[in-house]
Amino acid sequence: MRFPLALTVKIARHIIKHKVRRTPRFALVLQLEPLHTCNLTCTGCGRIREYSTSLKDMMSLEDCLASAQECGAPMVSVCGGEPLIYPKIEELVAGLLRQDRIVYICTNGMFMRKKLKDYLASVYAPRIEPTLTRLLDEKLISGKDAELIRKGKHDGPPAIKPSKWMYWNVHIDGLEYTHDLIVEREGVFKEAVEAIRMAKILGYQVATNTTVYKETDVKEIEQMFEFFSSLAVDGHTISPGYDYDAAKRDMASRLGRKPEDFFLTRAMTIEKFAKIQEWGERFTIFGTPVYQEFLAGKRELTCTAWAIPTRNIKGWKAPCYLMTDGHYARYQEMLDKVDWNKYGVVNGVARDPRCENCMVHCGYDPSGALGTNYHRGDNWKNIRYNFAAKPKPYSAGRQVNAFNGVSIGKGHLAEAKAAINTGLAGAKSAFQNNGGAGGACGSGDTSQRDELLAKVRAAKNP
Numbered sequence: 001m002r003f004p005l006a007l008t009v010k011i012a013r014h015i016i017k018h019k020v021r022r023t024p025r026f027a028l029v030l031q032l033e034p035l036h037t038c039n040l041t042c043t044g045c046g047r048i049r050e051y052s053t054s055l056k057d058m059m060s061l062e063d064c065l066a067s068a069q070e071c072g073a074p075m076v077s078v079c080g081g082e083p084l085i086y087p088k089i090e091e092l093v094a095g096l097l098r099q100d101r102i103v104y105i106c107t108n109g110m111f112m113r114k115k116l117k118d119y120l121a122s123v124y125a126p127r128i129e130p131t132l133t134r135l136l137d138e139k140l141i142s143g144k145d146a147e148l149i150r151k152g153k154h155d156g157p158p159a160i161k162p163s164k165w166m167y168w169n170v171h172i173d174g175l176e177y178t179h180d181l182i183v184e185r186e187g188v189f190k191e192a193v194e195a196i197r198m199a200k201i202l203g204y205q206v207a208t209n210t211t212v213y214k215e216t217d218v219k220e221i222e223q224m225f226e227f228f229s230s231l232a233v234d235g236h237t238i239s240p241g242y243d244y245d246a247a248k249r250d251m252a253s254r255l256g257r258k259p260e261d262f263f264l265t266r267a268m269t270i271e272k273f274a275k276i277q278e279w280g281e282r283f284t285i286f287g288t289p290v291y292q293e294f295l296a297g298k299r300e301l302t303c304t305a306w307a308i309p310t311r312n313i314k315g316w317k318a319p320c321y322l323m324t325d326g327h328y329a330r331y332q333e334m335l336d337k338v339d340w341n342k343y344g345v346v347n348g349v350a351r352d353p354r355c356e357n358c359m360v361h362c363g364y365d366p367s368g369a370l371g372t373n374y375h376r377g378d379n380w381k382n383i384r385y386n387f388a389a390k391p392k393p394y395s396a397g398r399q400v401n402a403f404n405g406v407s408i409g410k411g412h413l414a415e416a417k418a419a420i421n422t423g424l425a426g427a428k429s430a431f432q433n434n435g436g437a438g439g440a441c442g443s444g445d446t447s448q449r450d451e452l453l454a455k456v457r458a459a460k461n462p
């Protein structure tokens with residue numbers, strides 16, 4: 001099965017329960033942002049800009065757990081910011097698991113090995129020596145790390161343990177060169193890969209989380225799936241990034257520039273995702289085949305943003321993960337007060353201009369599971385996709401030239417600086433501020449990232 005049976009049953013029961021009760025709107029996945037602090041400053045990250053005045057604030061553990069209870073979503077995606085910076089992350093994960101939720105920890109991977117070492121120290125016994133030897137052989141821990149692990153750690157919060165109800169969901173936006181460029185720090189891809197390898201050795205479930213941008217090379221995304229499949233990653237989530245900035249539409253109308261000069265339009269998304277169904281056969285892509293058909297431009301769906309609500313320090317963010325028209329104190333209050341008919345695209349017409357080019361996972365993947373715009377056979381299609389044999393790890397993916405950046409002395413900073421020095425306007429600003437949005441945990445205005453990638457590529461291939 002692509003997604004484990006127990007987890008599938010849990011989600012199916014939740015949907016059936018609400019369908020029987022005729023609940024008009026309900027949550028499938030909670031995007032919980034306990035804090036917006038991050039150790040990275042990805043080009044154009046929306047979260048660290050939109051919440052720049054509250055970066056030091058964080059939700060209390062009690063508030064986080066109460067939010068999950070309040071909306072009742074069977075899955076909780078703990079994101080941010082970087083959730084591993086949250087001081088009570090261990091207690092939060094344990095609390096959500098105690099509530100019988102499926103937990104995704106959406107991380108950039110930089111602190112993941114530390115948490116894995118904490119886990120090893122918490123369970124250390126001589127019987128895990130072979131595991132330590134393997135980790136040492138594969139250079140995933142140092143001799144000093146092994147010594148610390150052997151001392152054990154039995155005080156402090158309970159470590160994050162492997163569980164069939166939990167996934168590490170690691171932000172990966174390309175192979176080394178591209179990923180490090182996007183996150184604006186060399187070595188991040190390598191660290192994320194090492195964390196993933198270590199987590200797999202320790203028996204955790206791991207997924208990757210990728211956002212596709214205007215400048216994303218589709219061939220590279222395919223190679224990225226091949227590479228991570230060879231590491232026996234358990235699944236992949238992939239979504240188009242998208243730019244809803246109304247100011248750009250205004251610029252387009254005033255300056256006569258085409259929308260595609262600025263952002264990922266629906267047509268461009270469909271072009272990028274033309275092979276999504278083929279990828280779904282080759283790799284364990286999470287998400288319904290109905291959503292995949294939508295991404296490939298083969299059908300329409302209506303946005304169901306209320307099914308993946310976002311809760312953060314300011315409250316319940318409406319209408320969706322991307323746009324903020326308000327924050328509400330309660331999930332039900334948000335459901336009741338937001339005029340949901342104002343959003344999304346219906347029959348090709350955007351009900352809100354900012355929705356015009358949106359096809360993102362958090363607005364439309366639940367639509368595929370909930371049967372909005374139901375076509376005969378959709379349920380069977382979803383069931384067959386999930387119950388079909390999980391694609392085998394693609395062992396040839398080890399041949400992919402994944403370390404094509406700093407590991408071979410070709411770091412993004414050198415390329416980016418070269419681009420700046422050639423006088424290509426725009427690249428510099430992307431490295432100097434955090435404006436815009438984007439990133440697996442960001443959202444929205446991706447133009448700075450796109451411009452940066454375009455300019456660096458132009459500098460490389462004049």
Ligand code: SF4
Nearest residue numbers: 303320343355358363
């Ligand atoms: S269509 Fe996209 S931007 Fe609009 S409400 Fe839905 S998820 Fe948000």
Ligand code: SF4
Nearest residue numbers: 038042045081439441
């Ligand atoms: S996109 Fe995510 S990892 Fe990057 S700076 Fe923003 S919150 Fe941090």
